[in-house]
Amino acid sequence: MGKVTASFISFLLLAAAAAAQTTGTVTVGGRAVNDRGAPERAAEYLPTTSGTELALALEAALDTVYLAVDSDAREGSDQVHHLRVELNRLVRSHTSFTKMPHRLVHDPLENLRGAVKMPVVTWSTDLDPTARYRVDYDLLENRTDLQLPQAGWLTVSAIYREQWRQGHRQSLAISHCSTCHVQSQTRAVDERTRDAGVVAQVRAGSWKLEGSFVARDFEEKAPTPTRVYELAEQPALRQPLFNDRVWYDSKNGPLPYGVIPPSEKNTATARLSNPNVGGFAVTLSGVSTRLENLTTGNKVDFDAIALAVGRRLGKKGTFALRARSYTIDSTDYFVDVPEPKAVAGPYAGKSYYERYGFQPDFLRQSAIDRDVTEASARLSYRVGRGSSLIGEYTFQNIDRAHYEVAPGKTDTLTQRLKLAYSARPARGVNFRLEGILADVRRPFMTQNTACQTGPLQTTPLPSPIVPGSVQYYEIYRSRIGDMTASPSSYVQLKGTAALTLGPTTNASLSLLWWDGDNTDQDLTNWSRTTTAANAQVAWAPNESFQAFVAASTGMRKLKSWVCVPLMDG
Amino acid sequence: MTLGQFGTSGALATSEMTYSTFAVGSNFKPGSRVTIGLNATYTQAEELVDPLGLGASPEILAKLTGFSYDFSTWHTYVDLRSTSWDATAEAEVKLSSVLTGVFSYTYLDFNDNSRYLTDLTGNLDIVRLGLRWTF
Numbered sequence: 295m296g297k298v299t300a301s302f303i304s305f306l307l308l309a310a311a312a313a314a315q316t317t318g319t320v321t322v323g324g325r326a327v328n329d330r331g332a333p334e335r336a337a338e339y340l341p342t343t344s345g346t347e348l349a350l351a352l353e354a355a356l357d358t359v360y361l362a363v364d365s366d367a368r369e370g371s372d373q374v375h376h377l378r379v380e381l382n383r384l385v386r387s388h389t390s391f392t393k394m395p396h397r398l399v400h401d402p403l404e405n406l407r408g409a410v411k412m413p414v415v416t417w418s419t420d421l422d423p424t425a426r427y428r429v430d431y432d433l434l435e436n437r438t439d440l441q442l443p444q445a446g447w448l449t450v451s452a453i454y455r456e457q458w459r460q461g462h463r464q465s466l467a468i469s470h471c472s473t474c475h476v477q478s479q480t481r482a483v484d485e486r487t488r489d490a491g492v493v494a495q496v497r498a499g500s501w502k503l504e505g506s507f508v509a510r511d512f513e514e515k516a517p518t519p520t521r522v523y524e525l526a527e528q529p530a531l532r533q534p535l536f537n538d539r540v541w542y543d544s545k546n547g548p549l550p551y552g553v554i555p556p557s558e559k560n561t562a563t564a565r566l567s568n569p570n571v572g573g574f575a576v577t578l579s580g581v582s583t584r585l586e587n588l589t590t591g592n593k594v595d596f597d598a599i600a601l602a603v604g605r606r607l608g609k610k611g612t613f614a615l616r617a618r619s620y621t622i623d624s625t626d627y628f629v630d631v632p633e634p635k636a637v638a639g640p641y642a643g644k645s646y647y648e649r650y651g652f653q654p655d656f657l658r659q660s661a662i663d664r665d666v667t668e669a670s671a672r673l674s675y676r677v678g679r680g681s682s683l684i685g686e687y688t689f690q691n692i693d694r695a696h697y698e699v700a701p702g703k704t705d706t707l708t709q710r711l712k713l714a715y716s717a718r719p720a721r722g723v724n725f726r727l728e729g730i731l732a733d734v735r736r737p738f739m740t741q742n743t744a745c746q747t748g749p750l751q752t753t754p755l756p757s758p759i760v761p762g763s764v765q766y767y768e769i770y771r772s773r774i775g776d777m778t779a780s781p782s783s784y785v786q787l788k789g790t791a792a793l794t795l796g797p798t799t800n801a802s803l804s805l806l807w808w809d810g811d812n813t814d815q816d817l818t819n820w821s822r823t824t825t826a827a828n829a830q831v832a833w834a835p836n837e838s839f840q841a842f843v844a845a846s847t848g849m850r851k852l853k854s855w856v857c858v859p860l861m862d863g
Numbered sequence: 864m865t866l867g868q869f870g871t872s873g874a875l876a877t878s879e880m881t882y883s884t885f886a887v888g889s890n891f892k893p894g895s896r897v898t899i900g901l902n903a904t905y906t907q908a909e910e911l912v913d914p915l916g917l918g919a920s921p922e923i924l925a926k927l928t929g930f931s932y933d934f935s936t937w938h939t940y941v942d943l944r945s946t947s948w949d950a951t952a953e954a955e956v957k958l959s960s961v962l963t964g965v966f967s968y969t970y971l972d973f974n975d976n977s978r979y980l981t982d983l984t985g986n987l988d989i990v991r992l993g994l995r996w997t998f
Contacts, residue, residue, distance in 0.1 A: 316998070317998065319995050319996065319997045319998070320996045321993050321994070321995040322993060322994055322996075323991060323993020323994065324992055325991050326989070326991075327988070327990075328987065328988040329985065329986070329987040330985060330986055330987075331982075331984045331986060332975075332982060332983050332985040333987070334983050335945070335947075335973040335975070335983045335985065336971045336972060336973040336985040336987055337971060337985070337987055340987075347991065347993065349993075399980050399981070399983065402980065402981050404940070744871070745871050746870050746871050764868065817873075819875070837892075838891065838892040839889070839890070839892070840889065840890045841889035842887070843886070843887050844884075844885075845883070845884065845885050845886070846882075846883070846884045847884070848881065848882050848883075849879065849880065850881075851877070851879050852878045852879075852880075853876070853877050854875075854876055855873060855876070856873065856874055856875075856876040856915065857871040857872070857873045858871060858872045858873075859868050859870075860869055860872055860923060860930075860932065861868045861869075862868075862869060862926060862927045862928060862930050
């Protein structure tokens with residue numbers, strides 16, 4: 295790809311330079327880099343090699359052709375190129391190519407030693423302990439518009455986008471036993487995402503209709519990593535007593551994990567607008583997408599329709615109404631769990647279900663399946679010279695198809711009220727104050743997914759091998775705590791000011807405070823408070839000197855209940 | 864001997880993230896042929912978790928005969944603290960009506976003061992020198 299790009303740009307440079315009406319710059323130089331320590335943060339998106347650099351910017355305006363090239367090639371993995379071509383105003387084409395590195399952190403997994411004092415049962419194995427990870431990112435984008443003089447009301451565009459991610463990253467595979475043993479190894483990355491589509495725009499009077507169709511395909515061409523899992527055995531007795539509850543182990547040899555399937559996504563859009571229908575600006579739009587996993591055939595459909603209406607109210611006011619409704623529907627998936635029979639112990643010849651009556655098969659239905667309706671109404675009014683008042687009410691109702699966020703309830707209703715006031719009390723002084731108050735009824739949370747209040751009791755079906763033990767499905771069923779990272783109410787206050795301190799000096803200041811919590815859960819609470827402040831002073835006493843000073847600071851405080859399972863084994 | 868899970872230990876976890884950034888910059892033309900630019904940014908960021916006061920009822924602890932838990936250092940595994948510098952000095956000198964000399968020096972520095980992951984401390988010096996032809 296790099297050779298193709300370089301050849302293409304060289305050709306354009308030579309062709310354009312030969313023309314009489316060519317202007318531009320060519321910069322030839324070199325770069326010397328001295329790096330010390332780890333580059334993963336200091337040079338996260340930068341090359342660390344020394345070498346030559348070439349930059350060019352040129353424009354060539356010929357009789358029927360306009361060419362513009364802007365190119366900055368710093369290293370093989372750090373390049374930005376733009377090309378604009380116009381042919382007699384019939385064809386307008388813009389192509390860009392970006393390439394940059396992204397260095398990734400290698401986690402030594404030392405946190406696995408953080409909790410259990412004795413005996414240590416959680417451990418990790420790193421098969422590439424000295425590996426350094428990096429993924430190079432390439433992006434090619436093109437949009438070409440065609441507009442015929444005979445049909446000036448119609449514009450047809452072709453769009454193309456191709457993204458590559460190539461390199462290596464760390465991959466982790468956990469053991470059967472709830473992450474007791476984590477294995478790390480290097481995983482190759484060779485992803486390609488390709489979008490191709492067409493956009494058509496039709497104008498008729500003050501009406502404008504725009505439609506598009508884009509097809510995307512994604513493929514990971516690098517091999518899927520594998521792991522040999524531990525032998526399925528009772529960890530203390532070292533006997534094959536767990537064969538009725540473990541599907542696979544070392545006897546199966548290397549098994550793939552972290553499989554990334556190929557997928558396709560088709561997106562169709564339509565948008566009809568008119569700035570004046572009886573005094574109203576109206577936009578009606580719709581979107582339909584289908585994402586398909588090409589390995590399993592599972593699909594996710596997204597369909598949306600939206601309406602935006604706005605108009606002036608007299609000389610001082612404006613009104614805007616926006617509404618949108620969308621659905622997400624994904625394929626249900628029945629998970630038929632293999633149920634091997636025990637090969638040793640008192641239950642030899644029986645499956646786990648036959649012994650304990652627990653049915654492990656289940657129908658997987660996604661929490662993303664939903665019907666959503668959302669709308670906002672916004673009213674602004676100019677109360678004086680340089681002063682205006684804005685009020686906005688927004689609501690969103692999410693009704694999930696399968697997932698309950700409270701006992702017997704699948705819907706979340708969010709209502710938000712915003713008030714803003716902006717003013718210019720004196721010459722050179724502008725400020726804006728904004729307050730938001732929001733209430734969320736039944737916010738997203740997971741029910742009964744953490745915490746037990748007391749010791750688990752031995753069931754009527756205890757293990758005869760280890761009397762007093764409990765089964766995992768009993769542990770799961772005994773959880774009573776709800777967990778969330780979503781607020782049930784929040785308040786946001788924001789203030790900004792812009793000051794002209796003199797003929798050569800400007801200053802700006804902004805302050806933000808956000809506070810939200812969720813007290814709707816069983817047993818556990820969640821809260822978050824965020825504050826941020828920014829200030830800047832810019833000074834330009836004359837054309838030969840400009841300077842600025844800026845500072846920002848912020849804080850986020852998060853409180854969340856934590857439950858740690860206490861395991862004896 | 865493996866017995867299983869006998870309960871949970873719960874506590875309110877509190878984490879606090881703070882950041883501060885200070886930036887200065889200027890552009891100066893001491894003469895008709897020379898332009899000098901200076902930009903520098905300093906950032907300090909940290910995310911700290913308070914020690915967890917995890918505990919469990921005596922009935923649960925009495926069943927944990929083979930294991931002992933110690934969460935006293937747990938919070939230190941998720942602390943993140945860093946400071947970083949990003950400073951650039953650059954100059955352009957007009958050598959003739961069509962030729963301009965360009966120079967820049969950039970210093971990037973990241974200090975990992977809490978090495979939860981591997982030590983990410985590192986810094987770079989980048990010097991650039993070039994000649995620009997305008998046509």
